[in-house]
Amino acid sequence: MTDVPMAATFIVVIGSASLLTVTARRLHPNDYLPSLDRWALSDRVLGTFWTWLLLGGTIFTAYTFTAVPGLVYGNGAPAFFALPYTVIVCPLAFILLPRMWTMAQKHGYVTAADFVRGQYRSAPLALVVALTGILATMPYLALQLLGIRAVLSAAGMPSRGIVSDIAMVVIFAGLAVATYRYGLRAPTVISLFKCVVIFASTLAICWLVLTRLGGTGTVFDAAATRLATSTGNTALLLTADQQPAFATLAAGSALALLMYPHVVTAAFAASGPSTLRRATVALPLWTAVLALFGLLGIAALAADVHTPPNGAETAVPMLIVRLMPGALAGVILGALTIGALVPAAVMSIAAATSFVRNVYVEYFDPTATPKRQVRIAKTVSLTAKAGATAFVFGLRDQDAINLQLLGGVWILQIFPAVAIGLYTRRLHPRALITGWAVGMVLGTVLVVHTGFSPLVPLGLPGRSLAFYAGLAAMLLNLTVAVVGTAVLNLIGKGPGARGD
Template identity: 55%
Template sequence: MTGLDVPALLGFAAVLVLASALAVTARWFRRADVLPTPTEWALAGRRFGTVTTWFLMGGTIYTAYTFLAVPGVVYAQGAIGFFALPYTVIVYPLAFWLLPRLWREARDVGAVTIADVVRVRYDSPGLALAVALTGILVTMPYVALQLLGIRTVLVVLGVYPAGVVGDLLLALVFAVLAVATYRNGLRAAAVIAFFKGVLVFAAIVVVVVLLGDPADVFGEAERRAGGPQDVVAGVDGGVVTTHLGPGLSSAYVSLAVGSALALLVYPHVLTAAFAARGEGVLRRNSMALLGWTAVLGLFALLGVAAHGMGIVAGEGRAELAVPMLVERLMPGWAAGLVFGALAIGALVPASVMSVAAAMLFTRNVYVEYVNPNTTPKAQNGIARVVSLLVKFGALSFAVLLPAQDTINLQLLGGVWVLQTFAAVALGPVGRLLTAPGLLAGWAVGMLSGTLLVTTGGFSAVVVIGGLQVYAALVALAANLVVAVAVSALVDRARRSG
C-alpha cells in the first residue's frame, strides 16, 4: 500500500477487460436456437461436460475472498485457519454420493432450483419456501463478500480511495458482470471460470517459485518471531502458532465438518452441479476438484510466508497480507496480472450466486405464490431482473455496511444454510422425515443458530460441555432432534386417523 502503481494497474485492467469481454460474448461460444426457458438461462440446458463443470464448480466454490481470507486467518490467527483444507477434502466424498442423486432427482422432475426438488419430494410449498428464502438470505452477504475481495485488491493497488470515488470504482468493476449475467445467465460464469482457473493456477505456481525454498521461508518466519519452533509473529506483535493449541481440536474438527455439510446445500453450488450433463460428470468432478484444494493449501501457506517476508498488514486487515506479499515479490505488471486473477475470482461465484438467488425467487416465491401461470419466457425475464437486484443489493451491503458487518452476516449465512441440510440432503436416504417435521426443525435450527452466534459476539465457535464447537453444528443437532420428534408425531397421527 505504497500508492498508485501504474504498471500493476494496467496489468489488472487488462485482465479485467478481457474477462468482461468473454462474459458479455459468452453466448457466441456455443450458439443454439433454443427457446428462452429457466433451464437454458440458469442451467445452460444441463449440457456442461466434465471439463467445463470442473472449472465452473471450482470457480464457484473457491472464491476470491477464500483465496484472500484463508491465508489472512493463517496470518492473523495461525493454524486454525487451515480448517478450510480438511473441509474441502471431507466434502468431496459426500459430494460423490449426494450430488449425482440430487442431479437425477432434479432432472426427473424438471427442477431448476433445489427448492423445486424439495417442493416435489415432500409435496410441501411451505418447506420449499423455507429452503428458497434461506437460500436467498444467505446469498446476499456472500455476493457482497466477493466485492470485499475485489476491494482488497483495489486498496493494495492504491486506487480505492475512501468515499464516493472508491465506491463508484467498485460499482464499475461489478457492472459489467451484471450485464453479462443478465444476457447470458450461467454461461457467462462458465466462460469466466475457464479464464479464472488458468490465471489462478498460474499465479500460485509463479508466487511459490518466487518465494524459494519453503524451509527458508518457514525458517525466516521463525527467526522473525524470536520464539520457539512453529511460531510466527502475530499482527499485533504477539505470537501466532502454526500448530493447533490445546483445546482447539474440537473447534477445528467441527468447523471442518460443519463447513463441508453446509457447502453441499448452498444454492450456488447446487446450481453449478445441476448444469452438468450427467451423474458421471459429477462423480468425476467430486474427485478432480481436489486440485483446487491443493491450490487453496498453497494460498494458505502464503499467510506464513507473509510473516517470513516481513509483511505488516496491520491489525484487522489480515486479508491484505497476500496482495502485499505479491506486490513485494513481483514487478508491477506481473503483480497486476495476479491481482486481476483474484478479482475475476470474485466474478464467477458472484454470477452463479445471483443466478441461483434469482431463480429461487422466481420459481419458488413468485410463480408459487403470486402468479402460477407465469410462462417460461416470463420466468426468464423476471429472473434476469432479480439477478440485477441481487448484485446491486450486494453492492449496497459492501458500500453502506462496515466490512465486519458483511463478514458477520456471511458467518450467520453458513449457520442458516446448514439448517436446510435435512430437507435437501437427507431426502435421498429415505422418507422418514415429514414436511411438518422438517419445517419445525428448520425453524428451531434457524432460531437457535442465530442466538448462539449473536449472543457470543458473532463468533462461529461456542462452548458446549467444555468443548469449543461450531455453532452451526449445534443448531443442526437441535434441528434434527425436533424434525425427528415432530415427524414421529405426525406419522402416528396419520396412522391413528
C-alpha cells in the same frame, strides 16, 4: 493505483475477462425458446471439464483466496480448517450431487427447493428452503465485493471513497451485463480464465516468496516468532484444545456448502451424473491451490507485512505488491479480482432462480410463461448484484462478514430436508419446518451471544472446548425433526404426503 505498470496489467487482465464474456453465446448454442433451464443451467449440457471449472470457480471464491491466508496471518493453524473442509466436500458432492441431478432431470427441478417441493409435497417447506438459500446467499455475494476491495486497497487505492466505489462498480458491471444476457454461460467461460490465471499466479508467487524469504524453514520460523510477538499466539500447529473446534468447523462447513443455491445451480448444469462424479473427483486440485494461498498467510507474517486494523484479508495482496515487480503484481491482483466475478455471477443467478421458481411462480403468478420467468429472473439477478454493491458501500465490512457467518449457520439448517430427502421421505414436512425453525433460532442466538464467533464453548469438567455453532444447531434441528415425525405418526397425522 500509483504504480503505472501494475495498473496497466491489472486493467488488461480485467478487460480480457470482460471481453471473454462475449464468447458465452457460443457455448452450446441452440434455438430453443427461452427457459430457466437454458438461462440458469446452460441447458444442463456442460461436460466434465466445464463442470469442474464452474464448480471450482464457484466454490473457491475471491474472498476465500484472501480470507483464508488472512485468518492464517492473524490466528495461525486453526485457520487451516478450510482445507479439510474443502476435501470433505468432494466425497459428499460425489455422493449427493449426482443423485440430486438425476431426480432434478427426471422431474424438471431447477432448484433445491423444487426438489423439496416434489419430495414432500409441501409448498411451505419448499418456501423455507428457498428463502433460507436466498438469505444466506446475499451476504456471501457481498463478500465477493469485499474481496475485490481488499485487492484494490493493497494496490494503493483507498478502501473507502468515490474512486474505489467507481472502480468496483466498473469491474462488476461487465459481468452483470453478460450474466443478464447469457445467464450461466457467462461465468462458465470466465471460469476457464479464472482457472488459468489463478493456478499460474499461485505457482509464480509461491516460487518467488520461497526464493526471496529463504525457503520453507526460514519462513515458518520467522512467522512463528512474529505471531508470538504480535499476538502472544504461537499456534502455527494445532493444540489439543483446538482440535474439536477445527474438526466441527471443517465438517459443518462442508455440509453447509453443498446446500448453497449457487453450488446446486452449478451442479445442475452438468450433462449427467457421471459428469458430476468425474468433476468432483478432480476438485481437490482447487484445494491444493487454496492450501498454497494459506501458506502465503504464513509468508506474510515472515515478511513482516502489517495490515490495516481489521484488515487481515489484505495480507496476501500486500505481500504480492511488496515482493513482485509492478507489472506481475498487477496480473496477480487482477487474477484475484477475477476470482470474485465467477461466484458472484452464479450466486446472483441462483438467488434469482430460487425467487422465481419458489416464490414468484408458486405464490404470485402460477401461469407465468417460461419467457416471463426468464425475464423476471434476469431482473432479480441484476437487483441482487446492485443490492450487494449497495450493502458493501453502505455498511462496515465487518457487518458483511458477520452476516455471512450467520448465513453459513442458516444454510446448514436446510440440510435435513434436502440431503436426507434424497434417501427417505419418512420425515414429516411439519417436523422438518419445526426443526428448521429451532435450528435457525439456536444458531443465531449462539453466534450473536458469542460476539459473532462461529464457535461456542462446551462446558466439560476441567476442560474448555469449542464447537461449531452451526453444526450444534443442525444436530438439534435433526433431532426435533425425527422426534416430531415420531410424535405426528403416533397421534395419527401420518408421515406426510409422498412424492412420485
